[in-house]
Amino acid sequence: MDALNVKSLWKVYPPRVEALRGIDLSIEKGDFFGLLGPNGAGKSTLIGIICGLINKNSGQVSVHGVDLDTDPYSVRSMLGVVPQEFNFNIFETCLQIVMNQAGFYGIEHSVAKGKALELLALLGLSDKLNVPAGRLSGGMKRRLMIARALVHNPEVLILDEPTAGVDISLRRSMWDFIETQNKTGMTIILTTHYLEEAESLCKNIAIIDKGNIIENNSTSSLLHKLNRETYILYCEEIEDLPSLEFDLEKVDQKTLEVRLKKTQLLCDLMADLKNKGIVVRRVKNKVNRLEELFVNLVEGGEQDA
Ligand SMILES: Nc1ncnc2c1ncn2[C@@H]1O[C@H](COP(=O)(O)OP(=O)(O)OP(=O)(O)O)[C@@H](O)[C@H]1O
Numbered sequence: 527m528d529a530l531n532v533k534s535l536w537k538v539y540p541p542r543v544e545a546l547r548g549i550d551l552s553i554e555k556g557d558f559f560g561l562l563g564p565n566g567a568g569k570s571t572l573i574g575i576i577c578g579l580i581n582k583n584s585g586q587v588s589v590h591g592v593d594l595d596t597d598p599y600s601v602r603s604m605l606g607v608v609p610q611e612f613n614f615n616i617f618e619t620c621l622q623i624v625m626n627q628a629g630f631y632g633i634e635h636s637v638a639k640g641k642a643l644e645l646l647a648l649l650g651l652s653d654k655l656n657v658p659a660g661r662l663s664g665g666m667k668r669r670l671m672i673a674r675a676l677v678h679n680p681e682v683l684i685l686d687e688p689t690a691g692v693d694i695s696l697r698r699s700m701w702d703f704i705e706t707q708n709k710t711g712m713t714i715i716l717t718t719h720y721l722e723e724a725e726s727l728c729k730n731i732a733i734i735d736k737g738n739i740i741e742n743n744s745t746s747s748l749l750h751k752l753n754r755e756t757y758i759l760y761c762e763e764i765e766d767l768p769s770l771e772f773d774l775e776k777v778d779q780k781t782l783e784v785r786l787k788k789t790q791l792l793c794d795l796m797a798d799l800k801n802k803g804i805v806v807r808r809v810k811n812k813v814n815r816l817e818e819l820f821v822n823l824v825e826g827g828e829q830d831a
């Protein structure tokens with residue numbers, strides 16, 4: 527049984543913004559699933575519908591086999607949601623916010639308190655228990671929303687751009703935390719604009735654009751589709767750029783850029799450069815690989831072999 531199953535989902539905002547145009551999507555239990563797409567693609571709308579916060583026009587949504595229309599309460603109780611926008615009462619304290627959420631799910635007070643304290647500690651907010659949420663920094667507010675989403679032990683955690691505006695070290699620790707949840711069997715569904723995050727975390731990825739799913743595959747198969755990669759080569763002083771069978775460009779006296787086709791090998795390029803007396807000291811990918819693919823798919827860039 528799938529963690530999430532979506533069939534022919536349509537959403538039209540009045541007067542006629544077709545935010546979702548018949549989306550089909552299934553996500554397996556235990557998956558770490560990435561939902562990617564440009565601004566306005568329909569990601570938050572999809573998440574809003576799954577959580578019962580936005581009404582769909584047509585289509586079906588089920589979570590662990592339970593239909594959203596038939597039993598919205600059960601669906602809601604299986605989901606933990608971290609929305610894109612902060613949506614808590616800024617005058618309530620961190621502890622109150624997490625405990626009130628537990629109250630919505632009928633969790634007994636003492637159990638809720640223990641769980642809230644545990645989650646807030648795991649998310650590094652132990653010293654903010656009695657601080658009103660409005661006085662937290664942006665990154666702390668995100669972590670508070672994660673604690674709140676997890677208090678009722680959901681089977682599926684949905685995160686809508688959870689790391690927007692979160693600094694790098696905090697992002698890393700947030701992902702460590704979420705990966706740990708995933709290892710315990712929790713299904714994770716996330717949207718992010720940080721493609722390197724999706725590349726390193728997600729097992730499967732769907733790309734949504736203008737209300738349609740334009741790709742839905744394992745992360746490794748998606749990356750396999752990439753036909754060209756751009757590398758930057760940091761070299762020792764380059765006199766003249768030799769002519770080689772590679773798409774090479776001299777950026778400055780010590781830097782080359784190469785666009786390597788899938789059929790070309792980096793080691794062949796290195797050997798050729800060495801033969802021509804060019805010493806390559808370091809190599810790096812110019813852009814993240816998923817980013818290159820994403821741009822190709824969404825902006826219709828070149829896809830030559
Ligand atoms: N409440 C609303 N009323 C009318 N149109 C809306 C509403 N919410 C979203 N839309 C429109 O629906 C489309 C999809 O928006 P949505 O917020 O789902 O995109 P998104 O993929 O989450 O984008 P982002 O990456 O910017 O968060 C956009 O054209 C948006 O303008």
Ligand SMILES: [Mg+2]
Pocket residue numbers: 569570571610686
């Ligand atoms: Mg959004």
